[in-house]
Amino acid sequence: MRRRSFLAAGVTAAFAGCVQLPREAPPSSEELVRDALETRIGLTDLQGLRTVTVEEPSATVERTERILQRPPAERRLEVIQSTDPAVPMGTVSVRSRTEMWEFEPARGRVTNVSHPNRFIADRTRIVLESLLEEYDLEYEDTDTVGDRTAHVLHATPTADEEMSRSISVLVGDTQYVLPLATDEDVDFEEATVTRTFWIDDEHRYPVKERNVVSVDDDLLHGITFALDELAIDEGVDDDAFTYQPPDGVELVERGIEPVGIYDSLEEAATVVPYDLPEPDVPEPYELDRVTVIERGEHTIATSWYVDPEFTERELYVAVEEEQRFNEDVLEEVDLDGHEAYVRDGSLESVFWTCGELSYEVTSPMDDEPILEVASSIGCPAARRRTFELPARSAWSSVASAGQLSSAPSRSERSL
The missing domain is CATH 2.50.20.10 (Lipoprotein localisation LolA/LolB/LppX)
Structure with missing residues (x-):
């Protein structure tokens, strides 16, 4: 960290006639x-x-x-x-x-x-x-x-x-x-x-x-x-960002509890019924986590990529079993011969479908090459896999007024 200090407005003269030094100008x-x-x-x-x-x-x-x-x-x-x-x-x-x-x-x-x-x-x-x-x-x-x-x-x-x-x-x-x-x-x-x-x-x-x-x-x-x-x-301990509710209090749960949060694509692949893409992401991004959630009968897998030196810089690749974007309000673009759609604004996104799967690449940073990331995924020959997802804890939610x-x-x- 840089530290600046101000000179005193004047220096006490030890001898008669000593010239007073000017004060250092403050930073802008x-x-x-x-x-x-x-x-x-x-x-x-x-x-x-x-x-x-x-x-x-x-x-x-x-x-x-x-x-x-x-x-x-x-x-x-x-x-x-x-x-x-x-x-x-x-x-x-x-x-x-x-x-x-x-x-x-x-x-x-x-x-x-x-x-x-x-x-x-x-x-x-x-x-x-x-x-x-x-x-x-x-x-x-x-x-x-x-x-x-x-x-x-x-x-x-x-x-x-x-x-x-x-x-x-x-x-x-x-x-x-x-x-x-x-x-x-x-x-x-x-x-x-x-x-x-x-x-x-x-x-x-x-x-x-x-x-x-x-x-x-x-x-x-x-x-x-x-x-x-x-x-x-x-230094702050990891425990500072976890919480255990006190005994005897009402617990209200909201949001969507994930099926799981995984450290690798290989781990996440064991609980999703389709193949997960391995995109080419710009340096220095690296895979941080893969979240898997269920929405109704559909499974959504979201791979999060993070700049390790600037952890706010994130982008994600999502795969889901239904199309959730509205083509009529998005701009159509060509993605290596496939129809894709882009969204501009606080989030920059590209959406496209391939067979029975829908894909999305999104970043809040408008300078990230999300089209290039999408192009590296393309339209894979996605083969759906049929199996039972592992049991998970019951999840209840309380509606908020x-x-x-x-x-x-x-x-x-x-x-």
Whole structure:
């Protein structure tokens, strides 16, 4: 990690006539954000105490949570102090690549969500990238956050956006929907969002962020995150990202439990009724896991390939026994003489069918050669194999009337 230090504004003269040295110029705002982005991309793990302060005209609540991360997928939050009744002390959130646990002590309930086939974005990285691309940055000064010296930056959107009743703001690794007004007398169209960031001088890492929605300097909603006792790349045990529910609590299970998650194509092939492709993927991608799920009478096998140096960079190859893409809303392309269809957007995908099987290659990175990966698979002579899948544990799900709950969801939000 790079560390810069400022020269004192002046040097005490030991002799008469000694010339005062000028103060070293502070780093530019863009340099600080680029350094923070580099730190985030390069770090292996992070630990600290995070204080979350939520301000509204009628009240202010605060909580302190212990946070452990191995970006982008693994994270553990434990609320150790709180004046927020929605997120009381004892709330726990644990997430891995394939599932999430939420413990709500006020309800005596644990929710387990299986998400074996889900991209998990590093939202802290996305925030930092958005600051460079979508905001004008202004350097203010240095400040102290916890026991650290930090540089203070103000961020103003470069483009005016039409206001509505709420604003969606990406704060750390969570999307926040901030209400602009609950009072009809408030002119919410005049609302502004002010964002301020504190970047640690030693590690060049964001250690504080404040977002304020206001009208004519009257605060409507504010949220502040501040990290203390920051530790980067000091090691986090694997056990931190597993969870065992306490005795006597209600367990709610949601999502699709996989038949299994396998380390190799050979292992996964023993539980699927068709041959699995072995695509040519770009370097340095390598196979990370193969997830197998059942949807009704159909089996879906998804092979996940990950860049080991940048684990957020993922792409997958999925094989299933029914066509689930709509040709009418996709662009048709030629795939070595076969009809294929592409999707652009937050996910880049190519879909095609071969015999009784449907194939998909998808990546969230728009610069990955997914058509070349699809071409390396082509239309194999897929021979269906008939056999009984191994028995697996019973799976029950509880339908949700809405979100998991507002309390645990808020406990996930971070720098």
